Amino acid sequence: MKNNIPVFGSKQAQENVILNKLNQEPLEPEMAYRLIKDQLIDEGNARQNMATFCQTYMEPEATKLMAETLEKNAIDKSEYPSTAAIEEACVNIIADLWNAPSMENKIGTSTVGSSEACMLGGMAMKFRWQEEAVKRGVDITKNKPNLVISSGYQVCWEKFCVYWDIELRTVPMDEDQLSIDVDKVMDYVDDYTIGIVGILGITYTGKYDDIKALDEKVEQFNQETGRELGIHVDAASGGMFAPFVFPDLEWDFRLNNVVSINTSGHKYGLVYPGIGWVIWKDRKYLPEKLIFSVSYLGGSIPTMAINFSRSASQILGQYYNFYRFGFEGYKSIHLRTQKVAMKIAEAIEKTELFDIYNDGSNIPIVCYKLKDNSSVAWNLYDLADRLQMKGWQVPAYPLPEDLENIVIQRFVCRGDFGMNMADALIQDINRSISELNKADVSMHVHEKPHVQGFTH
Numbered sequence: 001m002k003n004n005i006p007v008f009g010s011k012q013a014q015e016n017v018i019l020n021k022l023n024q025e026p027l028e029p030e031m032a033y034r035l036i037k038d039q040l041i042d043e044g045n046a047r048q049n050m051a052t053f054c055q056t057y058m059e060p061e062a063t064k065l066m067a068e069t070l071e072k073n074a075i076d077k078s079e080y081p082s083t084a085a086i087e088e089a090c091v092n093i094i095a096d097l098w099n100a101p102s103m104e105n106k107i108g109t110s111t112v113g114s115s116e117a118c119m120l121g122g123m124a125m126k127f128r129w130q131e132e133a134v135k136r137g138v139d140i141t142k143n144k145p146n147l148v149i150s151s152g153y154q155v156c157w158e159k160f161c162v163y164w165d166i167e168l169r170t171v172p173m174d175e176d177q178l179s180i181d182v183d184k185v186m187d188y189v190d191d192y193t194i195g196i197v198g199i200l201g202i203t204y205t206g207k208y209d210d211i212k213a214l215d216e217k218v219e220q221f222n223q224e225t226g227r228e229l230g231i232h233v234d235a236a237s238g239g240m241f242a243p244f245v246f247p248d249l250e251w252d253f254r255l256n257n258v259v260s261i262n263t264s265g266h267k268y269g270l271v272y273p274g275i276g277w278v279i280w281k282d283r284k285y286l287p288e289k290l291i292f293s294v295s296y297l298g299g300s301i302p303t304m305a306i307n308f309s310r311s312a313s314q315i316l317g318q319y320y321n322f323y324r325f326g327f328e329g330y331k332s333i334h335l336r337t338q339k340v341a342m343k344i345a346e347a348i349e350k351t352e353l354f355d356i357y358n359d360g361s362n363i364p365i366v367c368y369k370l371k372d373n374s375s376v377a378w379n380l381y382d383l384a385d386r387l388q389m390k391g392w393q394v395p396a397y398p399l400p401e402d403l404e405n406i407v408i409q410r411f412v413c414r415g416d417f418g419m420n421m422a423d424a425l426i427q428d429i430n431r432s433i434s435e436l437n438k439a440d441v442s443m444h445v446h447e448k449p450h451v452q453g454f455t456h
């Protein structure tokens with residue numbers, strides 16, 4: 001080993017670090033660390049990334065705990081029984097936050113994220129529909145089953161429908177509401193509908209579907225038809241926010257027909273990616289076929305996640321936050337984040353150039369478009385570019401189906417985004433706008449709507 005060779009004098013430092021074929025010989029660990037770490041140097045500052053809901057900061061004690069538990073395998077309940085008990089504690093805590101009527105009857109699991117959690121929620125609806133439809137005498141081979149959701153769905157639902165050969169039946173959003181149209185939604189339901197998905201925090205706009213009104217429609221439908229149509233709430237972003245900030249908002253298991261809910265622990269659960277959760281109000285909503293057992297202390301424990309082996313460190317990170325912050329801790333962080341988002345929205349409003357779709361008051365995201373009659377010679381893609389020069393990552397993208405001519409921009413404020421950072425961002429927005437107003441070259445103005453940057 002040539003330990004005395006300085007990293008930047010080494011042979012490796014003269015070569016590409018990203019390989020497509022293994023090197024024949026090993027290299028020193030410090031060298032590997034330095035060069036790989038340096039390879040990531042152009043990736044921007046995650047905390048300035050206003051495009052993502054995913055957590056970009058955790059306390060050093062949390063990170064330490066997670067780094068020290070990376071070897072624990074979440075599925076190996078018999079080797080790691082305390083970890084298994086902590087996972088169950090997380091499920092209990094979340095079920096309590098979501099007002100589960102019975103702690104004994106509810107059932108839930110951690111997942112890698114909301115995508116896996118939605119997949120499970122969707123599968124349970126499909127299997128339950130199948131049993132129910134056969135009982136009702138519906139010829140289940142005649143048509144494809146369908147899932148009803150607003151056109152503001154996240155891509156995981158498209159995946160679910162492709163994987164399971166289900167028709168994704170989307171209820172168009174209108175520009176005023178930008179959430180599910182409760183008056184129209186039941187028009188999309190038929191004998192082949194496996195369930196309705198309500199979204200607590202539409203990815204594009206941050207709007208909450210009116211789950212309570214949806215529940216009333218479904219209740220009426222079930223009473224009239226004798227069916228057991230259920231609602232799954234995709235609360236990827238809102239599920240760990242609303243319970244702390246809007247405890248009186250009824251969107252969860254308080255509603256009769258809400259049978260299952262998912263959330264991303266790595267969004268407002270404040271854990272690094274990837275961790276998600278799904279909970280069914282009652283075991284009866286999760287068909288037995290989807291429950292498998294793994295051994296646990298000589299006995300067995302039910303498991304329903306899709307993935308098998310993965311590190312338990314994210315689960316322990318989630319528990320660290322629960323244990324450390326408590327209800328008041330989460331609430332104070334979320335209220336501050338909300339305040340920050342509303343301040344940014346106010347600053348955007350003050351420019352008089354934009355129409356605000358979401359002002360940060362429901363979940364702390366701000367989203368807006370350029371006013372239709374705006375006379376500026378630049379567009380939101382130009383503004384995104386300007387902000388990127390100052391280190392801010394901000395996406396600009398068109399709205400979904402039927403509204404695809406509207407290009408919007410969105411700032412996601414997270415727990416680690418303090419008022420000081422917001423002030424810096426606001427200053428940069430105002431500067432960017434005056435620079436754009438002065439610039440005589442504009443490159444994007446005649447461009448068609450497209451997605452710029454990461455938007456999920």
Ligand SMILES: *Cc1c(COP(=O)(O)O)cnc(C)c1O
Pocket residue numbers: 053112113114115116118154156199201202203234235236237263264275276456
């Ligand atoms: C982010 C998001 C998802 C996907 O969540 P992951 O945890 O990233 O898998 C699903 N639905 C909605 C509404 C989301 O915002």
